[in-house]
Amino acid sequence: MSEYKTTVGIEVHAELKTNTKIFSSSCNGYANMANTHVNVVDLGYPGTLPTLNAEVIVKAIRASHVLNCKINKKMHFDRKNYFYPDLPKGYQITQARTPIGVDGYVEIEVDGTKKKIGIHDIHIEEDTCKSIHYNNSSLLDFNRAGVPLVEIVTKPDMSSSKEAVLYLEKLRELLLYADVSDCKIEEGSMRCDVNVSVSKSSVLGTRIEIKNIGSISNVGLAIDSEVKRQIELLESGNTLHEETRRYDEKSNTTVLMRVKETGNDYRYFPEADIPYVILDDTYIDNVIQHLPMLSSTRREIYLKRGINPVNVDKIIQNRKISDYLNRYLDKNINLVMASNLLLGDIASYLNKNSTSMDETCFNEEKFIQVVNMLDKGDMSSKIFKEILNDLFESNESIDNLLNKHGISKMSDDDLKAIIKNIIDNNQDNVTQYKSGNERILKYFVGQVMKETKGSADPVLVNKYLLEELSK
Amino acid sequence: MSKYLDLSIKEINTLLKDKKIKPIDLVEEAFERIDNNSDLNAFITLDRENALKKAQELENKEVDNLLFGIPIAIKDNIVTKDLRTTCASHMLDNFIPIYNATVVDKILDKNMIIIGKCNMDEFAMGSTSRTSYYGAPLNPWDKTKIAGGSSGGSASCIAARLVPLALGSDTGGSIRQPSSYCGIVGMKPTYGRVSRYGLIAFASSLDQIGPMTTNVYDNALLLNAISGHDDKDLTSSYREVEDYTRLIGSDIKGMKIAVPNFFMSDIVDKEIKDKVEEIINLLKDNGASVSYIDIDYIENAVTLYQIIAMGEASSNLARFDGVRYGYSCDNPKNLEDLYKRTRQEGFGDEVKRRIMVGSYLLSGENATTYYNKALQIRDDISKSFKKAFAEYDLIIGPNTTTVAYGIGANLDNPSQTFLDDVLVIPVNMAGLPGMNVPIGFNHEHLPIGLQIIGDSFEEAKMYQLAAFIEKKLNLDLMREVVK
Numbered sequence: 022m023s024e025y026k027t028t029v030g031i032e033v034h035a036e037l038k039t040n041t042k043i044f045s046s047s048c049n050g051y052a053n054m055a056n057t058h059v060n061v062v063d064l065g066y067p068g069t070l071p072t073l074n075a076e077v078i079v080k081a082i083r084a085s086h087v088l089n090c091k092i093n094k095k096m097h098f099d100r101k102n103y104f105y106p107d108l109p110k111g112y113q114i115t116q117a118r119t120p121i122g123v124d125g126y127v128e129i130e131v132d133g134t135k136k137k138i139g140i141h142d143i144h145i146e147e148d149t150c151k152s153i154h155y156n157n158s159s160l161l162d163f164n165r166a167g168v169p170l171v172e173i174v175t176k177p178d179m180s181s182s183k184e185a186v187l188y189l190e191k192l193r194e195l196l197l198y199a200d201v202s203d204c205k206i207e208e209g210s211m212r213c214d215v216n217v218s219v220s221k222s223s224v225l226g227t228r229i230e231i232k233n234i235g236s237i238s239n240v241g242l243a244i245d246s247e248v249k250r251q252i253e254l255l256e257s258g259n260t261l262h263e264e265t266r267r268y269d270e271k272s273n274t275t276v277l278m279r280v281k282e283t284g285n286d287y288r289y290f291p292e293a294d295i296p297y298v299i300l301d302d303t304y305i306d307n308v309i310q311h312l313p314m315l316s317s318t319r320r321e322i323y324l325k326r327g328i329n330p331v332n333v334d335k336i337i338q339n340r341k342i343s344d345y346l347n348r349y350l351d352k353n354i355n356l357v358m359a360s361n362l363l364l365g366d367i368a369s370y371l372n373k374n375s376t377s378m379d380e381t382c383f384n385e386e387k388f389i390q391v392v393n394m395l396d397k398g399d400m401s402s403k404i405f406k407e408i409l410n411d412l413f414e415s416n417e418s419i420d421n422l423l424n425k426h427g428i429s430k431m432s433d434d435d436l437k438a439i440i441k442n443i444i445d446n447n448q449d450n451v452t453q454y455k456s457g458n459e460r461i462l463k464y465f466v467g468q469v470m471k472e473t474k475g476s477a478d479p480v481l482v483n484k485y486l487l488e489e490l491s492k
Numbered sequence: 493m494s495k496y497l498d499l500s501i502k503e504i505n506t507l508l509k510d511k512k513i514k515p516i517d518l519v520e521e522a523f524e525r526i527d528n529n530s531d532l533n534a535f536i537t538l539d540r541e542n543a544l545k546k547a548q549e550l551e552n553k554e555v556d557n558l559l560f561g562i563p564i565a566i567k568d569n570i571v572t573k574d575l576r577t578t579c580a581s582h583m584l585d586n587f588i589p590i591y592n593a594t595v596v597d598k599i600l601d602k603n604m605i606i607i608g609k610c611n612m613d614e615f616a617m618g619s620t621s622r623t624s625y626y627g628a629p630l631n632p633w634d635k636t637k638i639a640g641g642s643s644g645g646s647a648s649c650i651a652a653r654l655v656p657l658a659l660g661s662d663t664g665g666s667i668r669q670p671s672s673y674c675g676i677v678g679m680k681p682t683y684g685r686v687s688r689y690g691l692i693a694f695a696s697s698l699d700q701i702g703p704m705t706t707n708v709y710d711n712a713l714l715l716n717a718i719s720g721h722d723d724k725d726l727t728s729s730y731r732e733v734e735d736y737t738r739l740i741g742s743d744i745k746g747m748k749i750a751v752p753n754f755f756m757s758d759i760v761d762k763e764i765k766d767k768v769e770e771i772i773n774l775l776k777d778n779g780a781s782v783s784y785i786d787i788d789y790i791e792n793a794v795t796l797y798q799i800i801a802m803g804e805a806s807s808n809l810a811r812f813d814g815v816r817y818g819y820s821c822d823n824p825k826n827l828e829d830l831y832k833r834t835r836q837e838g839f840g841d842e843v844k845r846r847i848m849v850g851s852y853l854l855s856g857e858n859a860t861t862y863y864n865k866a867l868q869i870r871d872d873i874s875k876s877f878k879k880a881f882a883e884y885d886l887i888i889g890p891n892t893t894t895v896a897y898g899i900g901a902n903l904d905n906p907s908q909t910f911l912d913d914v915l916v917i918p919v920n921m922a923g924l925p926g927m928n929v930p931i932g933f934n935h936e937h938l939p940i941g942l943q944i945i946g947d948s949f950e951e952a953k954m955y956q957l958a959a960f961i962e963k964k965l966n967l968d969l970m971r972e973v974v975k
Binding site: 061064069070071072100104106110112288290293 | 692818827
């Protein structure tokens, strides 16, 4: 069965993070109550007309740019006509003939080899409303009606579930860092439909669509189980028909939703209520210039500043951490130390307390001070851990916090005095050391740290101990 | 009984300013005339209570503009907040809008008083107003004749002097043709001059709201009031609103006028052609030049119109599905049953016919064969008009091939009525302004109208010519209908 070749194409719908909806002034955002972010335009009320939110165009240009697409400088909208209760006007306004971006690619790295996944097109459209099926009836929530989307359609360029997962992870990263969408699959702001076919020849097999898969890892599982199903059917002499399936997480199988009707006709035609949108080069350039720092640039900088590749990936995976770290790019601090803290103790505290740095007392000034103290050995990581909660929760200065914990910054003379005292009281060990047992040094370090409650800089302790022992 | 409504807007305004009359006198007179002429069936809904209340409120306000306190009728496809808006369809028989069309807000800003909603063809689909769910309005000049359509109720109530002002809408001649049949002045402005927000869409790329009045000056006044850019309508023009009355009364000497040969061909009744010839001579005698020209594809305009308008209509009317507003069938068995029966029971025959034809025209390959091709030829018509306007100030010709015909005629041939609009449709195809000004009567004393077509945003020049003709002819257009 190994001679079957798998072909995968993916359609992603990403909700755009705009303030208002695409064709009306209703709020585009989270609402506690159903049908509160709604006006006559969203309801498809007779006589209403769409307006066009410029923010949508800006975000769609950004998306086209990061997906390396050619931008259509003269574009219009089209109507896609079909009847469904979640479609208020009886048509969806989308872009069929002049998608904003065409012919792009996303580069992924599969087992160390780079591969370009072709983007057929990226087009702008409006979301439908949300149907909630309740007892025997369906309820409609129009808050989502008219939320702006971009649909990103790949070419059938992926040949495994692994590539599909890598593509989606990369796509998510690109859109997230271009401020296009928050790409939360679980919340529905990014939705994946996957087309899968298998074939033994160079002719593509029958395409099966798997709709609305709930997470990126499930996309991988869904493809694997679907490929297995298709091969089994073909091997037992069956013919496949185009159909739409969904992925059932519990059984790890795909389940039939509907067989595709031939000639599903959406009667596309140009939307006369919205004139052509003309994008000139100055406008496009201006949008691109104002892009936030993209993930590729961030990666480069972090690596150059010495952060290890594993940690760089961890930072990029969390936009909040990356954005926070970027505040210190031009500050004179050790970025490796800073990133270690952010990924380690700080991340745990923030997660545990579901908060963010800016909501706590651990301000930028303190952060710089802490990183520098740790970097120069003026504070040990043990002490950092000890004062961590206070750093977040107390307005007091770091010196005060250290004092409060009985840790005062020690002068060199004090440290030397302590060391001298310990050596004086442990002559037996000194003798052993001098007779060649170098492990004894560790014992002394331990004693010093114990005496100083860990507040001493280990580097200095070593240095002064050696000086004292060589006397 | 008073006869203030026979006066011009300027004359009424003077009386209001001098406190010789109050707005309520006008409103009461309008309702009295409407009641006495209810057989015209010009209105679907009257707003008696609110109109009287509004008139009383205005008594304490300064008469600050010419249109202050003037009763106005609104075609029933323009939404009015809290006032039933039916589109003359069973589908919207119980529909009370929750917002105002932009033009309605503009009318209320000028303190005009909305009297009621005018009868029309169902969803403006028709040329006779006979497709109305509420029965056809009648022509005041001869109540056995149609008022035309689709703005038949608006034309009928103006011709009968029930109100001095009305709004119509024109997708393929729906203001000009009934204005011609009823002997009134009607203007379809340049596409984009008046906001379409709140006009229940028939064919989005063609629809335009316009004023219908008894005389040219009043028409220009009303256009002044309703024009202008609207942020809610992306197709509305940013071009500044001019005073459309400003050229009225100016001489037409040196004006260059063109007549398309098609407009004077055999498709037009001889009596109408003769009247237009008389006007051509009148204009020549007064220093204008008149030349005959050809406009490319003008004879194909009806076919293009059918493709474009029905295609767009099939999509625009998809929202009437029984889910959110309007008619919804009883006890649907399931979703499909809800859709099917709501639309089957809610729409009339002509509307269903156009939705079906439109859906067919946009299906699969047809979209390319018909719709896209129609858009291309439509562009060519536009270009040909543009070429003409590079040389000529205005284009004239008849608006209709016949005068108003019998209320029962041509009922069995739905495609025949499209030919009523063969002379008015080219203007919509090119997005140009076109108007009707009455120029006389046929042997049965039924009105004949002249169509004046201008280049985009040249409404002022059209009014100049129309006012000149109106003054020279000084026709008696007053119908003695008040019993």
